[in-house]
Amino acid sequence: MIPILIAAIIIFIGYYMNRAYKNTKDIIINRIHIDQVNKERRLTILQLSDLHLENISISPKELYEHLKEEHIDIIALTGDFLDRKRTIPKLAPYLEVLNQLGPKYGIYAVLGNHDYVLKNENLDRLVDLLEAYNCTVLRNESIVIDVGGRPLNIIGIDDFSTNRSDIAASYKEIVEGASLVLTHDPNIVLEMKQYPFDYLLAGHFHGGQICYPKAYHLAKMGKLVKMQMIKGLHFQDGKPFYINEGLGQTGVNIRIGSRPEITLHQLPLKTHIKFEETAI
Helix, strand or coil: CHHHHHHHHHHHHHHHHHHHHHHCCCCEEEEEEEECCCCCCEEEEEEECCCCHHHECCCHHHHHHHHCCCCCCEEEEECCCCCCHHHHHHHHHHHHHHHHCCCCCCEEEECCCCHHHCCHHHHHHHHHHHHHCCEEECCCEEEEEEECCEEEEEEECCCCCCCCCCHHHHHCCCCCCEEEEECCCHHHHHHCCCCCCCEEEECCCHHHCECCCCCHHHCCCCHHHHCCCCCEEEEECCEEEEECCCCECCCCCCCECCCCEEEEEEEECCCCCEEEEEEC
């Protein structure tokens, strides 16, 4: 009787582990639509986050097939590309795809806590590779781009979870206009009451990755978790921010109660905007 029970338990666990692994291939494309009264210029922003190339279940070719028909103005990469030096070359084909998508106003990136597992020359190799494929890497700094005669500040705040954030430095060079903030750990929004932005994009939580029934393992990952903000669209001090569930996995290569995510955002160059979230 006991051997039969043990065998049944093993089969049960194997079945659900297999399902959990298949979930890593079930990519969702979330579209964040901004509904506004005035028909102002809108930017389409592709956000990819938490690729974790050691455990990613979408190939560069598949990524291209998902996005090849999309008009993309800006690509935003919100950190955690990888954490092992041997994985660095694996990033290049994905960056080739992003360039093939032809973002009108460029590709912008920030680093995450896993990227900082790399040290010294290996971290430099990662940054150099990103820059070689036309990614502007922002580390507590900003850049101003012209969008149809209107300035857009793209503000990159370095990783909050590893104490590398310097909000004041990130905002030092901004000009009057719309502001898009890119960062990895969304907990930074709780420190930004005095800093304006029209939209903030982040990742870090993976939507819990394993949520059964809740993502209890996120409890030590900051105050937002206790506020039930681990994925999707939220507001803090009246300002909107979005937490991407990420494309890859960390630790165990499974997902339960979460899905790998590609996000397409539309952002007007004005504030006072209404957000609606849909998914396909």
